[in-house]
Amino acid sequence: MSKDLRFLVVDDFSTMRRIIKNLLHDLGYPNVAEADDGNTALPLLQVGNIDFLITDWNMPGMPGLELLKAVRSDPKLAKMPVLMLTAEAKREQIVEAAQAGVNGYVIKPFTAVTLKEKLDKILEARAAAK
């Protein structure tokens, strides 16, 4: 699996961004950009040098679900792998995210192992689809 993947981590809490960034480093992905909500994330995505999006749901400004929908409706970004990493735990929400085209859903608090599992699963599925 390519370690040159460029990640964008979107979360309004800088502590959580730092945790995810550190975990990605540990997993061998040194290329991590950050944004604090959908509104700041979208322009970064549209510049076009992001390969993988990890986003929180509950954020001021543009929440993660809106960001996911925006990504899926943009022809240039539509195929971007998106992992939702959030404390939102309602079944309807998870179904909603799935219907909006999320590739994985990790509930907070989470473990490093869970994050790795879900990342690997998404990346393997993409490799197999190519």
Place this chain on the structure above:
Amino acid sequence: MTPEELKARYGNLILNLSIALEAGDETAFTSQLNSIVRERDDGVWLQLRKLTSDLGTALERFQLDSRLVDLAEKEVPDARHRLDHVLKMTDEAAHKTMDLVEQSGPLADRISNDAKELSELWQQFRSRQISPEDFRQLLDKMEVFLDDVRNTSDELRRNLAEVLMTQGYQDLSGQIIRGVITLVDEVEATLGHLVSLATSHSSKDNDIDKFRESRGHGPAVPGINHGNVVNGQQDIDALLSGLGI
């Protein structure tokens, strides 16, 4: 209406009416009679307007009252419960972090002490003052030390990763605190609204709903009913695999 008010309002009208009646002036009589009826109707409309406004105020107050009851009976106790949970989370995170630091300190100390001991033997070896017995000891100790450094470094690395993960409490507790701040804002706005209703009848800004607007629900707090929530990652994985993800 006091007798004076009654007289002031209708006295002249009735006087003019009876003058017209005495004079047999039908036009004047009809005109005066119409004036009296109009006067009475105006009073009724005034009363009706006041009644409508009072009813509006009462309804608004009722709406506020029921929101206040909701706040007092459910959301404030909920908020207390949420803050208790934050307290518990921060307490656990602080202890876990300190546990890991306390576990890691002695590991670092042990490596440092072993290295010090080894380096004394190493210096003897370098200055060719080592006995064959000490040399054998140096080799044995070196082997053990190298293994130990590798294992201990791994353990320290794991502890550091664990410390990192533990900081996730800041996000979760922050979200809960933010929810409570929104609630406090709403209580303040509702009470303010109630005060302005009590002091005047003209308060109109009905922006309570603004405070209820939600962009997600935040972390589930044990002991609070959040509706249909999943029970951990396994639950989500099962749900998603059912949806083909």
